[in-house]
Structures are given as structure tokens and as C-alpha cells.
Amino acid sequence: MSTQTSPLTSIRRTLSSVDMRAVAPFIALIVLIIAGAMVNPRFVGLDNLANVATRCAFIATIAVGATFVISSGDLDLSVGSMVAFVASVMILFMNTQVFASPLMMVLTAVLLAMALGALCGLFNGVLTTKGQLEPFIVTLGTMGIFRGLTTWLSQGGAITLQAQEQQALYREVYFGRFFGVPWPILITLAVALLGSLLMYRTRFGRHVVAVGSNREVARHSGINVSRVRLYAFMIQGLTVAVAVILYVPRLGSTSSTTGTMWELQAITAVVIGGTALKGGSGRVWGSIAGAFILELVGNIMLLSNFISEYLLLAIQGTIIILAMLVQRSLTRRA
Amino acid sequence: MSAIGDQGPVPILAARGVSKSFGEVPVLFSVDLEILPGEVHALMGENGAGKSTLVKILSGFEQPTAGQILLDGNAVNLPGNGHSERLGIALIHQELNLAEHLTVTESLFLGREITKFGFLDRPAMRKVARDALDELGTDIHVDALISDLSLADKQMVEIAKAISRNARVVFMDEPTAVLSEGETDRLFAQVRRLRAEGTSFVFVSHKLGEVMALSDRVTVLRDGQWIKTDLTRNLTADRIAQLMVGRELSDLYPVKHEPDVDAEEVLTVENLSTGFVKDASFTLQRGEILGFSGLIGSGRTELMEAIAGLRKYHSGSVTVNGTPLPSANMAATREAGVAYMTKDRKGRGLLVGERIRPNLTLQTLDLHERWGMISGTSEAKALKRANRRFDIRVRDPRVMVSQMSGGNQQKLLLAKIMELAPGILIVDEPTRGIDVGTKQQIYQFLSVLAREGHAVIVVSSEMPEIIGLSTRVAVMREGRIMGMLTGDGIQENNIMRLASGLRVAA
Numbered sequence: 148m149s150t151q152t153s154p155l156t157s158i159r160r161t162l163s164s165v166d167m168r169a170v171a172p173f174i175a176l177i178v179l180i181i182a183g184a185m186v187n188p189r190f191v192g193l194d195n196l197a198n199v200a201t202r203c204a205f206i207a208t209i210a211v212g213a214t215f216v217i218s219s220g221d222l223d224l225s226v227g228s229m230v231a232f233v234a235s236v237m238i239l240f241m242n243t244q245v246f247a248s249p250l251m252m253v254l255t256a257v258l259l260a261m262a263l264g265a266l267c268g269l270f271n272g273v274l275t276t277k278g279q280l281e282p283f284i285v286t287l288g289t290m291g292i293f294r295g296l297t298t299w300l301s302q303g304g305a306i307t308l309q310a311q312e313q314q315a316l317y318r319e320v321y322f323g324r325f326f327g328v329p330w331p332i333l334i335t336l337a338v339a340l341l342g343s344l345l346m347y348r349t350r351f352g353r354h355v356v357a358v359g360s361n362r363e364v365a366r367h368s369g370i371n372v373s374r375v376r377l378y379a380f381m382i383q384g385l386t387v388a389v390a391v392i393l394y395v396p397r398l399g400s401t402s403s404t405t406g407t408m409w410e411l412q413a414i415t416a417v418v419i420g421g422t423a424l425k426g427g428s429g430r431v432w433g434s435i436a437g438a439f440i441l442e443l444v445g446n447i448m449l450l451s452n453f454i455s456e457y458l459l460l461a462i463q464g465t466i467i468i469l470a471m472l473v474q475r476s477l478t479r480r481a
Numbered sequence: 482m483s484a485i486g487d488q489g490p491v492p493i494l495a496a497r498g499v500s501k502s503f504g505e506v507p508v509l510f511s512v513d514l515e516i517l518p519g520e521v522h523a524l525m526g527e528n529g530a531g532k533s534t535l536v537k538i539l540s541g542f543e544q545p546t547a548g549q550i551l552l553d554g555n556a557v558n559l560p561g562n563g564h565s566e567r568l569g570i571a572l573i574h575q576e577l578n579l580a581e582h583l584t585v586t587e588s589l590f591l592g593r594e595i596t597k598f599g600f601l602d603r604p605a606m607r608k609v610a611r612d613a614l615d616e617l618g619t620d621i622h623v624d625a626l627i628s629d630l631s632l633a634d635k636q637m638v639e640i641a642k643a644i645s646r647n648a649r650v651v652f653m654d655e656p657t658a659v660l661s662e663g664e665t666d667r668l669f670a671q672v673r674r675l676r677a678e679g680t681s682f683v684f685v686s687h688k689l690g691e692v693m694a695l696s697d698r699v700t701v702l703r704d705g706q707w708i709k710t711d712l713t714r715n716l717t718a719d720r721i722a723q724l725m726v727g728r729e730l731s732d733l734y735p736v737k738h739e740p741d742v743d744a745e746e747v748l749t750v751e752n753l754s755t756g757f758v759k760d761a762s763f764t765l766q767r768g769e770i771l772g773f774s775g776l777i778g779s780g781r782t783e784l785m786e787a788i789a790g791l792r793k794y795h796s797g798s799v800t801v802n803g804t805p806l807p808s809a810n811m812a813a814t815r816e817a818g819v820a821y822m823t824k825d826r827k828g829r830g831l832l833v834g835e836r837i838r839p840n841l842t843l844q845t846l847d848l849h850e851r852w853g854m855i856s857g858t859s860e861a862k863a864l865k866r867a868n869r870r871f872d873i874r875v876r877d878p879r880v881m882v883s884q885m886s887g888g889n890q891q892k893l894l895l896a897k898i899m900e901l902a903p904g905i906l907i908v909d910e911p912t913r914g915i916d917v918g919t920k921q922q923i924y925q926f927l928s929v930l931a932r933e934g935h936a937v938i939v940v941s942s943e944m945p946e947i948i949g950l951s952t953r954v955a956v957m958r959e960g961r962i963m964g965m966l967t968g969d970g971i972q973e974n975n976i977m978r979l980a981s982g983l984r985v986a987a
């Protein structure tokens with residue numbers, strides 16, 4: 148079949164070999180940035196974009212974890228409540244000041260948050276796999292549980308970090324910079340890098356995708372399906388913990404409304420990023436792009452004066468539906 | 482043969498110079514095919530020759546890149562997505578195509594439900610469904626969920642669906658690959674009855690015996706090209722095989738090698754019981770090919786899954802090389818060198834939405850890890866090796882498994898299992914959907930494997946395969962091993978008598 152190929156056909160071949168679903172979110176991102184620049188020239192300034200990136204760090208890190216859960220064919224609706232719960236426990240612990248050194252306090256609090264996040268994920272995972280329940284129901288339940296516990300811990304009010312030295316030290320994690328780059332951006336990138344290595348370069352990542360595309364095939368291939376799903380939930384918990392670690396220094400306080408609707412935003416980010424909601428494909432960097440897109444839209448709305456920013460949630464809801472439609476049509480063509 | 486006159490009647494459906502490319506990859510090259518009224522037309526060719534593609538084009542599921550389709554002599558554009566049914570054209574897909582969450586009745590009436598005053602008339606639909614299934618002689622329950630049916634039963638529902646739509650032309654793409662002999666016979670009886678009434682059939686199969694018995698005419702494709710169309714009675718099975726592969730084929734089965742009398746026992750199964758399998762005991766020697774025969778549903782797969790660690794067993798024991806294997810522990814079975822190849826390649830064997838490479842190495846990723854990361858070069862090497870060993874033919878290496886021809890999927894599945902380098906290989910229906918040339922290669926492969934000192938269990942519903950390959954044959958019936966045949970005792974009638982319960986263990 149070595150017929151002569153004209154440059155045109157070879158271009159067409161390269162084009163058709165590109166997976167549209169993988170590049171679509173990045174194209175959308177570029178389009179949005181151009182649109183934003185037309186709305187308001189201030190928008191493309193490095194400061195503004197860095198600001199947007201910093202603010203999307205929470206959703207972006209959570210979305211990396213959600214990519215694993217969704218790729219393995221599950222769903223976690225509890226992440227928003229989990230943020231509130233883990234953050235509350237973290238602040239309450241910091242307020243005990245069991246160690247004299249503020250640095251020691253902050254470090255143990257960080258470790259505590261990670262452990263608690265992993266534990267929350269483990270809880271979701273055990274209920275879905277060992278309990279053989281629908282992940283939708285389980286995490287709907289734990290969404291209520293985590294939220295309720297937070298409200299109880301805060302007695303309906305706010306939980307605020309009291310120790311000034313800890314506050315001063317910890318503040319840097321959100322507001323500080325490293326070679327001019329805000330820490331949240333660096334940490335998000337690090338999480339994404341780790342996530343993509345795990346997803347694309349390790350046995351576990353392949354197993355996640357296999358479990359998400361066909362559990363029976365995975366089982367017949369000697370994969371411990373329950374364990375893979377469990378680990379995915381735990382990774383989700385860990386990324387929630389990272390988001391909490393970035394979130395707490397920002398305001399130094401939580402309340403029963405912390406993290407509301409974050410599950411919607413995280414899932415939207417993952418779907419925009421090209422990961423199929425029915426499992427079997429994971430796009431870590433796509434999810435990061437998705438989170439950035441969501442924040443950009445909010446930012447454009449803020450900078451423009453023809454859409455009310457009170458419509459933000461409605462717009463985000465529209466975006467997830469649009470993203471699903473685009474995904475559907477791209478799959479059909481493939 | 483009813484309607485094949487001298488000057489020839491007008492074909493119901495015809496392909497004129499039909500070509501097809503997927504993207505840049507050509508698959509069919511200007512193929513002609515005429516389907517006459519009331520004939521059974523067999524479409525033959527190697528795996529990947531383009532049979533399924535041609536059949537899909539003639540039933541509207543794919544559009545040709547060039548060429549014409551004539552319906553009753555007039556050029557038409559067939560509507561896609563199964564809407565050609567309205568024109569009297571039905572296709573029974575090679576890869577089963579039923580929605581898993583429907584009941585049998587719902588699936589039979591999908592898109593043409595019977596209604597009464599605007600409401601679904603369930604009793605009426607149930608009755609028609611029952612009749613259609615009865616005609617095929619199956620006792621599948623009309624309210625059963627498709628997802629609960631065995632592969633064979635799903636196939637029967639698919640057939641009932643096509644036949645019950647009073648089609649003028651029915652395309653059957655390897656309908657018998659998952660059927661038992663009894664089911665095949667009943668299907669063929671229906672085909673003959675409908676043919677007598679004027680329905681035409683296009684029949685794709687790799688079972689030459691069936692083609693010789695059932696078809697009126699044969700068309701052979703090779704590498705996407707039309708090779709020959711002729712009356713079946715002018716051809717022989719050998720001649721068809723030769724036309725398909727383009728060369729003379731030697732003996733299908735390799736020479737049998739009995740294992741040494743003192744060859745060690747590598748596998749001992751004692752009094753094994755699962756839900757359905759009762760009290761199964763047998764042994765396997767190094768260098769042996771042990772056949773497992775029996776009717777479909779006789780418990781062979783369940784027994785093998787229990788041995789392979791895929792299924793719990795309640796009592797009994799499995800011992801490999803002197804070490805007992807725990808129940809339902811695949812890690813331990815793998816450690817012991819036991820590998821099982823499923824017969825359900827789409828549902829349990831391969832990730833059809835993925836490409837070849839991740840499928841090949843899915844079960845053995847640990848062998849490709851360097852410092853915890855998967856090495857692409859190491860995987861590429863495995864792929865090259867597998868291609869060389871199993872001759873997996875795709876015209877574009879980036880295709881997804883779902884786009885590969887059925888036979889090449891089967892070769893990939895075997896390659897995937899062989900990545901485990903097992904000492905004991907259990908293959909379940911190893912040549913399902915595979916052409917004669919490749920069958921010969923796989924038989925050769927299994928035989929060499931045994932001679933090299935591995936041990937092989939072949940589970941198959943194809944009698945000639947069991948007889949041609951095995952040095953011993955176990956026959957199962959309703960969950961029990963009814964007897965073990967050896968040497969000259971391995972004969973079709975002995976197997977049949979054990980499988981049907983007419984004779985008890987020798």
C-alpha cells in the first residue's frame with residue numbers, strides 16, 4: 148500500500164490521528180483567552196491571568212483526583228463537603244496548639260489533613276466496593292455526613308484560626324511566591340504532574356482505565372478491581388486534602404458553607420477536560436484546563452459589564468451540559 | 482435450489498464495484514456480489530478479508546466509498562443504523578448487538594412495538610416473541626434480561642429478531658460461532674424453511690462443513706478483493722479453503738504426540754465443586770493436550786474458571802506441581818503458571834475501546850516496569866513479538882480493537898494470554914471466528930507448546946477440533962465429568978454418547 152502521498156493527504160492524516168477529545172479543551176481555552184482580551188484588555192495581563200490561575204487551584208487539584216475516580220467508572224459527590232470537614236478539623240487542631248513551635252504545628256496539621264482526606268476517601272471507597280453500593284448514593288450520603296459534621300463542629304458558625312504566629316507562617320502557602328510564581332500555581336502543577344505520571348506511566352493508571360472501561364475484562368486480566376477503585380477514592384481524598392492545605396491560609400476560617408458546589412465544579416472541570424463520565428479514559432491535564440476555563444469564565448463575566456456575575460452558577464451549569472454535548476459529538480465522529 | 486434459472490432472475494440485492502476505505506485505509510476493492518431470490522449465499526474469506534464490512538455495506542450500516550448498491554435492479558442509498566429493515570434487509574451482527582438492559586421481548590420488538598389504544602400491548606408481544614423463539618426450538622424465557630443470557634442464547638435472540646421481521650434478505654455474520662450443534666441444526670432448519678418461501682440469506686462462516694451443507698452459492702474474498710463466485714456443488718471444502726488463503730493447505734491438524742508415560746502430573750483436580758460443577762476430578766500431564774468436550778452449558782467454562790482462580794469453589798482441591806492453589810486467587814494461579822483464555826473475547830477478554838498495545842500488556846504490566854514506570858520500548862518489543870508469533874493483521878496499527886476483524890481480535894486475545902508465558906494453558910473455544918489458515922497456525926502453536934513441555938487444556942464445542950488435537954478427552958454433562966476417552970476411543974459417537982448421557986463413564 149505504498150502509494151504516493153501528497154502533502155495534503157499527509158496533513159489530513161496527521162490531523163485525523165490527533166484525538167480531538169484530547170485537544171478540544173485546550174482549543175476552548177485559547178478561544179476563551181482571545182474572547183477575554185476583546186472584552187477587556189486588562190484581562191490578558193500576566194497579573195490577571197496569574198490571579199485566575201491561583202484562584203482555580205482548589206478546583207484544579209480536586210479535579211485531578213476526580214479524574215481518577217471518574218476514569219475508574221465511579222463518581223464522588225462528597226468532595227465539596229469533604230473540603231469543609233477536613234479544613235474544620237485542621238483549624239480546630241491548629242487552635243489546640245499542642246506543640247509550642249508554630250512551624251511544628253503547621254506541619255503536623257498538614258499531615259493530619261492529608262491523613263484525614265485519605266481516610267474520607269477510604270470511607271467512600273469501602274462503602275462502594277465492599278458494600279457494593281452505587282457510588283452516586285454513597286457519596287450523596289457522605290456529602291451530607293461531612294457537611295453535617297462540619298456544621299456540628301462549628302456549631303453553625305465559623306471556625307477561625309486563632310494563633311497569630313501560625314497564621315503569619317502559614318499565610319505564605321497561599322499568598323507567597325517562588326521565583327515570582329504564586330505557590331498555589333506551583334502546587335497545582337506538581338499535583339497534575341504527579342497525577343499524569345500515575346495515570347499514564349504506571350501500572351495503576353492502566354488498571355484504572357481498564358476497570359473504568361470494562362470491569363469484567365479487568366477482572367479476567369487479574370486486576371483487583373475493588374482495590375483499584377478504592378485507591379482512586381483515596382487519591383481523590385488526598386487531592387481534597389491538598390486543596391484544603393491551600394485553602395485554609397487564604398481566609399484562616401471555615402464555615403458550614405465552605406466548598407459548597409465544589410463537587411459540581413470539579414466534575415465539570417473533568418468533563419470539560421475530555422474524560423468520559425462513563426469511565427475508561429482519563430485526561431489529567433484536560434481536567435486542569437477545565438478548571439482554568441471555569442475560573443476564566445467567571446473572571447470574564449466580572450470584567451465585562453454585560454453579564455451579571457450573579458449568573459455565574461447558571462453559566463457553569465450550562466458549560467457542563469455544553470461540554471457533554473461536544474464530547475458526545477466527538478465520540479460519534481470517531 | 483429453487484430460483485436459479487438459465488438466464489438468471491433479477492438479484493434482490495447487488496453490490497456493483499463496491500469499494501470501502503476507513504480513513505486512508507482501503508478495505509474493499511471494487512467488489513461485486515449478487516444475491517438472488519431464495520438462495521443461501523455463503524461469503525467466505527480469511528480474517529480481515531472484508532466480509533463483515535461488505536455485509537455491513539449491503540445492509541446500510543456502513544456507506545461504500547465507491548460503487549453502487551442495487552435493490553431489485555435499481556440503484557439505492559441504503560439508510561443507516563438498521564433502518565434498512567424497512568426495505569426488508571436485516572443483519573445479524575458478528576459482534577452481538579443487543580441492548581443489555583432490555584428483556585428478550587423488548588429487544589425483539591425494539592422500534593416496532595405492538596400497541597393497543599396507544600399503550601404497549603405486552604401480552605401480545607410476549608406471545609409473538611414466544612412463538613418466534615419456539616420456532617427456533619429454544620426455551621429462553623421471554624421476560625429474561627438480555628444481560629443474564631449466555632452468549633449462545635443472545636445469538637438465538639438476535640436470530641429470532643431478524644427472522645421475525647419478515648426480511649427479504651437476511652445477512653448472518655458468523656451466526657453459528659457461539660452455537661451448539663443442536664442449536665445450529667435448528668437454525669439451519671429455519672433457514673431452509675424460509676428459503677423455500679423465497680427469503681434470501683447471506684451467510685458468513687468459517688465452518689466449511691456448514692457452508693457445504695447449507696449454501697447454494699459461494700463467494701470468496703481475499704484481502705478485500707473478489708476472487709470467485711460459484712455454485713456450491715461445483716466446489717469442495719478444500720477448494721474453498723484454497724481459494725481463501727490463495728495457496729494449497731496441508732493437513733489442518735498437526736501430528737499428535739502422546740506425552741511420555743512417566744511425564745509428571747502438573748495439575749491435579751480432585752472432587753472440585755462449584756455452584757454448578759459437581760465433584761470434578763482429573764489430572765493433566767506435562768506435554769499433554771487434554772480436550773474438554775460437552776454441550777454448551779455443560780459446566781466446562783465454570784470448571785476452568787474455578788481452576789484459574791476466577792471463581793470460588795466450595796469443596797475439593799486444585800494442585801499445581803504439588804502445591805495446592807487457594808480458591809479464587811488469581812495472583813496465586815498466575816504465580817503457579819496457570820493461564821485461562823476466556824471464550825467471551827468482547828465481554829471478558831479485550832478492552833474494545835482501546836488500541837492493541839494496552840490490551841496486549843494489560844495482564845503483564847509488571848514485566849514492563851522500570852523503576853515503577855511503564856517502559857514504552859519494552860511494550861513495543863512485546864507487540865512486535867506478538868505480531869510475529871500470531872500474525873495479527875491490521876491495515877492500520879492504531880485501530881481500536883472494536884475496529885479489528887473478529888478473527889484478529891481472537892489472535893490478539895491469545896497473544897495477550899501468552900504474554901503470561903504459562904506452564905499450563907487453558908483455552909476456551911480458541912478458534913472462535915478464526916479462518917482455516919489461522920486455525921491451522923493456532924493448532925500448530927498449541928501442539929508445539931505441548932511438545933516443548935507445557936500442558937494444554939482445550940475446551941471446545943467443535944468436535945473435529947477436540948478430536949484432531951487432544952490425546953485425551955474429558956466429556957462433561959450437566960456439571961459432571963462423564964468420562965475420559967483416550968487413544969482410539971476418541972471418536973465422535975463416543976463423545977456424543979457421553980455428552981448426552983446415553984453412556985456412563987468407561
Ligand SMILES: Nc1ncnc2c1ncn2[C@@H]1O[C@H](COP(=O)(O)OP(=O)(O)OP(=O)(O)O)[C@@H](O)[C@H]1O
Pocket residue numbers: 503506508526527528529530531532533534535575874875876880884885886887888889914916
Ligand atoms: N471501523 C473501522 N475502522 C477502521 N478499520 C476497520 C473498521 N472496520 C473494519 N476495519 C478493517 O477492515 C478490515 C476488514 O475487516 P472485516 O471485519 O470486514 O473482516 P472480516 O472478513 O469480517 O474478518 P473476520 O473473519 O475476522 O470477521 C480489517 O483490516 C479491519 O481492521
Ligand SMILES: [Mg+2]
Pocket residue numbers: 532533534575654886887888
Ligand atoms: Mg467478520
